[in-house]
Amino acid sequence: MAAAPVRLGAWLMIPDPIVVEAAALAGFDWVGIDLQHGTWDLGLAFRGIQLLDVLGVPSVVRLGRDDLADLPRVCDHGASGVVIAMATEPDLVARAISMARYQPSGERSYGGQRYGMRAAPIDPAEVRPAVYAMIEDRRGLEAVEAIAAVPGLAGLHIGPVDLALGLGLGSDPSGPAYDAALRRIREAARATGISAVLHAVRGHEAEARRSEGFDELVLPADIGLLRGAFSTELAVARGGTVEPYGPYGLRR
Numbered sequence: 001m002a003a004a005p006v007r008l009g010a011w012l013m014i015p016d017p018i019v020v021e022a023a024a025l026a027g028f029d030w031v032g033i034d035l036q037h038g039t040w041d042l043g044l045a046f047r048g049i050q051l052l053d054v055l056g057v058p059s060v061v062r063l064g065r066d067d068l069a070d071l072p073r074v075c076d077h078g079a080s081g082v083v084i085a086m087a088t089e090p091d092l093v094a095r096a097i098s099m100a101r102y103q104p105s106g107e108r109s110y111g112g113q114r115y116g117m118r119a120a121p122i123d124p125a126e127v128r129p130a131v132y133a134m135i136e137d138r139r140g141l142e143a144v145e146a147i148a149a150v151p152g153l154a155g156l157h158i159g160p161v162d163l164a165l166g167l168g169l170g171s172d173p174s175g176p177a178y179d180a181a182l183r184r185i186r187e188a189a190r191a192t193g194i195s196a197v198l199h200a201v202r203g204h205e206a207e208a209r210r211s212e213g214f215d216e217l218v219l220p221a222d223i224g225l226l227r228g229a230f231s232t233e234l235a236v237a238r239g240g241t242v243e244p245y246g247p248y249g250l251r252r
Contacts, residue, residue, distance in 0.1 A: 010031045012038065
């Protein structure tokens with residue numbers, strides 16, 4: 001039986017409809033909207049979700065761990081999923097899942113599906129936006145097996161740079177300790193049947209990451225790709241050497 005294909009996601013920090021449309025039309029399996037670090041505000045995120053919905057592309061919104069109050073509204077506007085940043089304990093993840101579910105299995109208040117402009121579900125209990133936990137520090141890593149076992153969790157996202165910082169490796173996500181952390185997170189996901197998702201993977205690295213057992217890969221963020229493309233074209237035009245850029249557009 002052939003393995004399921006790895007899902008590939010785009011990551012948007014720039015809150016502009018033309019960027020959203022370009023990512024949607026590129027053919028990604030889903031598009032992420034970064035409310036934690038991006039320049040989005042909540043109103044712009046709602047418009048991005050709406051545009052992706054119209055274009056038929058699932059949207060995944062990242063929220064800071066202190067912004068869970070925004071989770072039901074993001075879901076009301078049609079987000080297919082949410083990622084909870086800096087998920088460090090099972091109770092936080094369980095709360096997020098409850099906030100994404102209608103009663104009686106959760107605590108989300110019913111406000112219609114985008115205020116009545118999407119078809120109402122036959123059974124609201126079946127409306128279950130995916131909730132992901134982002135493992136990106138030592139506390140989250142130490143609790144990863146318990147986090148992965150929270151009922152209803154869709155998957156574990158990995159933030160490479162923050163995870164490296166949390167492991168005392170600086171901002172370079174590499175080395176034996178980092179690889180061991182990735183392996184532990186993948187194994188926790190596999191043991192509970194949920195997705196293991198790695199961020200900031202360049203296209204030429206995807207095959208290697210796929211073979212390691214990741215279920216989903218997120219390409220570098222739009223601003224990193226844009227800065228890298230600008231720098232590459234400028235260097236080529238000047239006849240110089242193209243300097244390597246990291247996943248966020250920073251020189252290594």
